[in-house]
Amino acid sequence: MTFKRMDSAGYLVNHMARLFADGLRRRIAPLGIVPGQFPALLELWEHDGQTQKELVEKLDVEQATLANTLARMERDGLIVRKEHPADARARTIHLTDKARAIRDRAYAAAQETNRAALAALSPEERQQFIELMQRTIETMRRGG
Amino acid sequence: MTFKRMDSAGYLVNHMARLFADGLRRRIAPLGIVPGQFPALLELWEHDGQTQKELVEKLDVEQATLANTLARMERDGLIVRKEHPADARARTIHLTDKARAIRDRAYAAAQETNRAALAALSPEERQQFIELMQRTIETMRRGG
DNA sequence: TATCGTTACATAGTAAGCTATGCAATGATA
DNA sequence: TATCATTGCATAGCTTACTATGTAACGATA
Structure with a gap:
């Protein structure tokens, strides 16, 4: 028996993640930020002044990962x-001020990255794709 | 305007990729391998004796990434x-011999990771999910 | 055949993820 | 109130990814 990479969900997800990260990286490079900073920025743009612990509870990364990301930020x-x-x-x-100033352009860059990635899908397919991903994440988070 | 992480394809893909990698890591740890070694192993289990260049052409990673992975292997x-x-x-x-000996258990671990991740989806949904991912990857690869 | 661009691989440096561990401040309790 | 487990954050060490660059061998050609 062989194992076809291109039909393996895990392989496809890994590949997609690298392509998304690369697309976002290119689009936000002019703003002076990198993809790993995006989740923390999104959260702080909405609620400034949070502690690291509060951010960790909202973003799905480990405390040590966020500590390093915040140090770079x-x-x-x-x-x-x-x-x-x-x-x-x-x-x-x-x-x-620098971080506040780039907010709208960063939103636009992220949306453009998503738009370009899903350009070949119909609106219905995009919606279903999002839902399938949400359900898969939920399953894996429960599954431990 | 706000940006909802949980409805952003890029965010969901990144999160899924980390959950898949973690699931695979746990299942293959007893075999003495790690997730990054999987693509190269799959290719070598099918065709042993290839050069690094040949592997790079088949796996979707940069030459430098593979060089480091091969050094660890x-x-x-x-x-x-x-x-x-x-x-x-x-x-x-x-x-x-060690790498050849773990092949079947590694296949089983990868399939079990995929199975567990997609357990909440119907067979039709799983098939459609795979196809949506393949199309999205194809779009991003072309899109540059 | 000597030169020189190309190729195959390695290495350096960085980001972003993880687990494990350390440390100081907090807070519960004997 | 003195002790001690818990909490918040930082750090160390690892993997896996990237770009950029170095090196030696190859191969085309002047």
């Missing part, structure tokens, strides 16, 4: 961190 | 490399 001038008023272990995370 | 005792009979720049890549 600080290095790149996208965020600053301030003392937490009530807990000396924690710090609140705040977007800089 | 050699370190882990999965492959050995021999002089190419006609080209001193190239080397042919050969599976070890």
Whole structure:
């Protein structure tokens, strides 16, 4: 028996993820950000001043991964961190003017990446694709 | 305007890819291999003795990525490399007994990972999901 | 046949993910 | 209130991906 890569969900998902990341990377490079920073930016654009712990609870990455991403964002001038008023272990995370200024262009870049990726699908197929992915994620998260 | 992560194809794909990789990693850990080695192993289980260049043409990764993966596989005792009979720049890549011995269990682990991920979908939905992914990959590869 | 562009592979450096672990502050409780 | 488990974050070390670049062998051609 052989194993066909091109019919394996795991193989296809991995390949898609790399293509999506590359498409987003190219489109947001002019803004001075990279794909890994996108989830944290999305969350902070909506609610500035959260702690790392609060972000970890909302984004689906491990705490250590986010800690490293935030360190790069600080290095790149996208965020600053301030003392937490009530807990000396924690710090609140705040977007800089630079990060606020690129929000609309970043949204547009992400939407254009999605649009281009799904361009060959009908509106119904796109909707079903999204739902199939959501259900698959839900299954895997439960499945442990 | 806000941007909903859970309705963004790119976000969902990234999340799925990490969940698939984690599921496969857990299932193949007893075999002494890791997910990144899987594509090269699949190809070598079918055609042993290929060069790195030949593998790069079949797997969808960059040459440098494969070079590093092959170095780890050699370190882990999965492959050995021999002089190419006609080209001193190239080397042919050969599976070890250890790598050959785990083939069937590795296939089973990958299939079980896919099965568990798609368990909530009907057979028709699974087939359509695979096709949607194949079409999306094709679109992105063309789109550049 | 000497030169020189091309090819095959390796290496450096970075990002983004993971697990494991360390440390200081918090907070519960004996 | 002194102790000690828990919490919030950082760090170390690894994998897997990328781009850019280096090196040696190949092969075409002047």
